[in-house]
Amino acid sequence: MVSNQPSADTMVPTVEFADANSDLTPKMSARNVCVYYGEKKAIDDVSIDIQTKYVTAFIGPSGCGKSTFLRSLNRMNDTISSARVTGDINLDGEDIHAMDVVHLRARVGMVFQKPNPFPKSIFENIAYGPRIHGLADGKQDLDEIVEKSLRRAGLWDEVKDRLQESGTALSGGQQQRLCIARAIAVDPEVILMDEPCSALDPIATARIEELIDELRGRYAIVIVTHSMQQAARVSQRTAFFHLGKMVEYGVTSDIFTNPREERTKDYITGRYG
Amino acid sequence: MSPTILLLLALGLGLAGWLAARARAYSFKREVPAGRLAALPNYHAWYVALWILIPAVIFIAVWSYIAPQLVSGSVLANPAAANLPEFGFERRAILNDAASVAMGKSPAVFNEQAKALVEPYREAIGQTRIIGIIITLVIGFLGGAWSFLRLRPDFGARTRVERAVMGILILASLVAILTTLGILISLTFETIRFFSMISPTDFLFGTHWGPDPMSTNPDPTRFGAIPLFWGTIYIGAIIAMIVAIPLGLMSAIYLTQYASPAWRSWLKPALEILAGVPTVVYGYFAALTVAPIVRDAAIAVGISSASSESALAAGLVMGVMIIPFVSSMADDSIAAVPQAMRDGSLAMGATTSETIKRVLVPAALPGIVAGIMLAISRAIGETMIVVMAAGAAANLTANPLEAMTTVTFQIVAMLTGEGSFDHPATLSAFALGFVLFLVTLGLNIIALRVVKRFREAYE
Secondary structure, three states: OHHHOOOHHHOOOOOOHHHOOOOOOOOEEEEEEEEEEOOEEEEEEEEEEEOOOOEEEEEOOOOOOHHHHHHHHOOHHHHOOOEEEEEEEEEOOEEOOOOOHHHHHHHEEEEOOOOOOOOOEHHHHHHHHHHHHOOOOHHHHHHHHHHHHHHHOOOHHHHHHHOOOEHHHOOHHHHHHHHHHHHHOOOOOEEEEEOOOOOOOHHHHHHHHHHHHHHOOOOEEEEEOOOHHHHHHHOOEEEEEEOOEEEEEEEHHHHHHOOOOHHHHHHHOOOOO | OOHHHHHHHHHHHHHHHHHHHHHHHHHHHHHOOOOOOOOOHHHHHHHHHHHHHHHHHHHHHHHHHHHHHHHHHHHHOOHHHOOOOOOHHHHHHHHHHHHHHHOOOOOOOOOHHHHHHHHHHHHHHHHHHHHHHHHHHHHHHHHHHHHHHHOOOOOOHHHHHHHHHHHHHHHHHHHHHHHHHHHHHHHHHHHHHHHHHOOHHHHHHOOOEOOOOOOOOOOHHHEOOHHHHHHHHHHHHHHHHHHHHHHHHHHHHHHHHHOOHHHHHHHHHHHHHHHHOOHHHHHHHHHHHHHHHHHHHHHHOOOOOOOOOOHHHHHHHHHHHHHHHHHHHHHHHHHHOOHHHHHHHHHOOOOHHHHHHHHHHHHHHHHHHHHHHHHHHHHHOOOHHHHHHOOOOOOOOOOOOOOOOOHHHHHHHHHOOOOOOOOHHHHHHHHHHHHHHHHHHHHHHHHHHHHHHHHHHHO
């Protein structure tokens, strides 16, 4: 929440990457990234550093490429046969395109726009990741991981008595927290969230935003949102995308109170988008 | 007599009505100040034409049924018919003989007695024909005149034609439903006749099958259908499915998850061609190619008793035939699993095959199961392959290398046999067909319900 936000003067100016504070090495960094869908260039030369323990928000009008860029951070664009990514994306200094995609996605988890629990029990939904990655030693260990993940996602008290019920039977907000718990269960370093609240009502949205703030201390979180209020509430870093380019990137409070670019200002004041 | 002439007559009247009504509607157009009618001239035309055609066609249908009775009634009233044999086969033969000469279908009578009846027949046929033509004309004219007089510039012919179109469409769909009902009813009647001769317990639970169509006193213990049911299930639901389920499922998975769109657009139609191959061709293939291979292979591993007709050969080929049914249903239901599920699993770091095994197939399972059930119902109703490759011996055995027979094979054998039509051996075909019908109907109903529930889960 806004009250928890670190004061602006403790923050690193993240725009001039050359000046980046040495003790805050980026968790992920992208350099000159372009994404093409067939002939169409959806992302044009984006460079950005993502830092751990912060929430980074990508904002911008529909179709500006913010989701496309997010999906290239865990190579989900690989599943689209016409998509092509150029440029460098590193995770802890390691090129993600040289990594095994299975390991990359275990370290960079993702939560989607629409809650997409598997049509399995709540328990099985959480146990899915640990099982495929062999993270649990035996049943007891798995139980612990499930409980820990559900607790972190703030869902444990609501579902602890019905872990064997289907995950699809939960409410929309609970389903989305289940999906967050599912992502947490494999102990990722980065969590990507693609408009995680756009299918939820305001109360469920508030609950998710609270959760994002609680998780911030542990992971690097990147959230795509088209709600500027949400970006202002949950993030400490904001990047503004427009027409496939990243127009401005900086400390959230700066972006919202004192944008440097005219286009950012126009968007934030509601002149378009 | 001949409905074709009457139909042509009705069509002619309809065309005349159509043209007249159209002309009338155009004349309205000039009368009405703004030149606007409540319906286009063509609708007025169709309105009148339908009013002529529909009653006339209904009359013709009824008439073609009662006219022959009127003819024979009037012939029998003729004094020449007085000395006909009272009942039975001979009487019918003489009447048919006279009738076919009168209608010009045969040059001369065989039976002397029929000679005297030819002339009365000819007369009666001529009379009924004229009566038919007159009534058709009157009905067509009345319908046309009544509807023509209703035409007005503000007459809503359009909505009335719309209603008639709906009626015709309902009729068309009823034909299929009524045919199914008719099949069921006729099967039921013949089955009841069969069961009045052979008890259902002997039939359903007996283990020996070997009806003798020639015997005058049929032995109920030779009507045990268990070997047939077993053969049907063993070939259609076990051997064929062992082939079709894995191959169908795997090809569906490859097509939906791995194949590039270009490959898919080639492979899917190629697979569907399998479903279009006539079953008799599969039968050749089973009997001439697969069965000898199976036999030779069995002999090569030391099973000297292997016959050239075997359940295995028939089942294997049937399995191949069924692959497209399994794969297209599995394909549809895997493709119906939302992309979000797939993405969700991939984003967890699962590989494609883990995603398929743990998420897509479980989610698509109801649809896959329904496809398998439809495939089974198709397989157990299949006839040609078993006729050509499985043999006729009603063996109750689990050895796939032995000849076996199925329900469908025995239906063919019993109906084309030498027994008379009211012999229980022939009637047993209907009882077998009835059982088969009930089983496949049950499988189809279950499959459709499963599919429906599955659809609801995702929409």
